[in-house]
Each structure stands twice: as C-alpha cells, then as structure tokens.
Amino acid sequence: MSKTVHEVPNPPLLDRYTPWAGTAARLIVGGVWLVAGALKVTDLRSSIRAVQVYELLPNSIAEIVGIVLPLVEVGIGALLILGLATQASAVVSTLLLLAFIVGIASAWARGLQIDCGCFGGGGQLGEGESPQYLVEILRDIGLLALSALLIWRPTTRYSIDSILFKTK
Amino acid sequence: MAKRYDKKQQAARIMREQHKREQRRKQLIMGGAIVAVLVVVMGIIGVALYLNQTEEVVPPKAEHTESAIVQGDGPVTVDLYEDFLCPICKNFHGQVSQDLQQLVDEGHVTLRVHPIAILDAASQGTRYSTRSASAAVCAADEGQFSQYTAELFANQPAERTSGLDDAELTKLGTDLGMGETFSSCVADKTYRGWVQQATDTAANDKVTATPTVFVNGEKVTVPANQGIDAVVAQFEKDLTAALEAAGITTATGSNPDGQTGQNATGGDTTQD
Secondary structure: OHHHHHHOOOOOHHHHHHHHHHHHHHHHHHHHHHHHHHHHHOOHHHHHHHHHOOOOOOHHHHHHHHHHHHHHHHHHHHHHHHOOOHHHHHHHHHHHHHHHHHHHHHHHHOOOOEEOOEOEOOEEOOOOOOOOHHHHHHHHHHHHHHHHHHHHOOOOOOOHHHHHOOOO | OHHHHHHHHHHHHHHHHHHHHHHHHHHHHHHHHHHHHHHHHHHHHHHHHHHHHOOOOOOOOOOEOOOOEEEOOOOEEEEEEEOOOOHHHHHHHHHHHHHHHHHHHOOOEEEEEEEOOOOHHHOOOOOHHHHHHHHHHHHHHOOOHHHHHHHHHHOOOOOOOOOOOHHHHHHHHHOOOOOHHHHHHHHOOOOHHHHHHHHHHHHHOOOOOOOEEEEOOEEOOOOOOOOHHHHHHHHHHHHHHHHHHOOOOOHHHOHHHHHHHHHHHHHHHHOO
16 A cells, blocks of 8 residues: 555656756746846847857858847847746756857957957957956856756746646 | 555556656746747847947048058058057057158058057946047048147056046047037047947958058068067068068158167066
C-alpha cells in the first residue's frame, strides 16, 4: 500500500523550486533584452553602425541585422517577461547570446577598439577608452546560463504558458 | 486486489504522462509559431521605423561628391573622413589641416572631406555628429567649410555629452560672418539626410572608423595599435610621394617636420 502512495506524483525537491528559479530567470533575461532593444529602436542608424564596426557581416546584411535585431530583442524580452512561448523564446535568446559572444570574442581577437553596442551606443571607441570585452562576454555567459535553464525547464510560475498549457 | 489497483494506477499514470507529453508538444509548436510570427512582425515594424527615421536627402549647393565636400582641383586627391565628435579627428585635423589647405590653395591637391556621423550614439541622444556635420555642409554652401570645421574642432565637446546645441552651432557660423542663409540652413536641419547618406556611402566604401584618409584613392594604413602620430607621419609620406609623382615639389616637405615636432607633445596627452 505504501508503494502506491509513492506513485502519486510527488515532485522531487529540485522540481518544486525550478519553476521559481525559472520565473526569476525569465524576468532577468527578459528585462535585459527589453532594455537593450528599447535603447536601440529610437536610433536604428546607430544600431546599423554598431553592427558594421564588427566587420563580420557584409553591409547589406549588417543593415538588416541592425534594423531587425533591436525589435526582436524587445519582442523576446516581452515574451519572456510575460512567460509566453517561454521555451521557444529561450532558444532564440540562447542563439542570440551565442552569436554575441562569438562576435565580441572575434572583435577582441582581432584587436578592434569597439564598444559592443549591447545597450545602444556602440561603434569605435574614443581615445582613452578601452574595450570591456571580458566583462561583456561574462555578462553574456551569465544570461546564456539563465536562458539554458529556461530551455531545460520552461514551466515557470506566474507565466501565461502555465495558464494556456496546464502542464502541472 | 492490490495488484489490480496497481495496474489501474499504472494506467492512470501512463495516461497522465501521455497527456503531459502531448501538452508539452503543443506548447513547443505553439511557442515556435508565436516566436516566428513575432520575429516577422518585429522585422516589419523595424523597417517602418527605420524608414520613418530616414531624413530627406538634399544635395549641397557647394561642390560635392556623394559623400564629400570638395575643395580645390589639384592633381593629387586626398579623401579625409571625419566625425566632428571624434577626438582623434581633432588631433589629426590639427596636425595636417594647415598644410593641406595650403596645398589646396596652391592648386596641388583636391581635398574631399567626408563629414560622416558614426558617433551619433555618443552624444546622449542629441546626434551631435549628424547635427555638426550638417551645419558644416551649410557652411560649405557659404564657402566657409574649412573655417567652420576648424571652429567645430576648436569647440569640440567631449564624447558622451550632449554637445553644442543648434543655437551654439549657429553662433559658431555667425561669428565667422555668415548670415541668415546659414542660420536657417542649420535651423531647418537641411543636410541631416545628406550626412546620413554620406555615412552610408562611407560604410559601403568600408570606412566605418574616423579619421580615415586616402591619398589618390589609396588608404593610408599603419600597423595595428599605433597612435595617430604614426598615421600623420604615414600620411605625410604618402602625400609627399603622390605630389612628387605628379611633378610637384613644394616647400611643405620641410614644413610638416616642424609642424609634427611641435604637435607631437600635444599629441602625447591624447594618446591612450
């Protein structure tokens, strides 16, 4: 009889707390995307320039990325904060962060003197300013870890997903 | 009896898990669709916003190319890309402008200054680079481009400050004796679109940093991580060679040496 009691779903300790950790991850990563995108949408030309200075993409593609990226950042940020399509948003978030890490690392390796342009701004650095590549990469790795958590356990508290899809 | 109960439980559990899996699959497909739609919609909004942020392109009255204001008609061409907010441009300008102007005046050099705006993001949202460059084009219409750019560099604001406002930019010009046409040109933001186009053209020509200088279409390059003084020295070398090739021997060969020596101390303070 005691056996059957154990078969009633009784989530292990980890599973009881990950939804809360997921909510925190959603708000942090979503908040960062929302702010990063919002700071760029008002000046999309600067956003294009910020992409161009990496010298990684041909100009026509840099232009498209510079225009679309800030808006996608805002959108993904909003989805994560709302907890709608969490897993898919986290996948996009992860891919973007991986791309950024590669971009920054490559700028670092090539000795470029640029600002990552992560939160608006961007472009060449002036004299007396040194690039912050390590800090930028570490920050992105932190956000990457949180995004990965959301891919692994997309069910989180206070999310629209949990209302739409009762996966409890 | 207990066994049957177990079986029932097991069946229920399997169904529950199936249901859960089904839900997860549904959630994943729906999620993917939502994100895909979002990316497309945001892309369209982005393009609309971008077009909305694009200003009308008015070609300057002064002699110009697609991205430069042209001075002189000498056989040797110098292309100089500057952003008026860029401190190194100020340094470079200070070291070479006098000699260049002389060569232009003597008819040896065609000077094409590309006033591009790559540091718009570094003036707290006031777009100082675009505003100052378009004011300089207004001055070019009045035949005072080089005088006005000298004033812009002399009054250069620090990066990450809001910079001079339009009234102050106007005053720099009226102090040079320019009148109503200049003032209204600045006030009407006449050349902002042209400056943006010039910046795009420069980017297409692979110029995304300032100062960048070309002599007869050849980019002046120095090994990585060398300061601006190395660029100045290389530029003077390239320029002298180009002038000689064009059969021009000028006194400036000795002039820059004195000039550079003098400015080298000033250059040191801004190095790194």
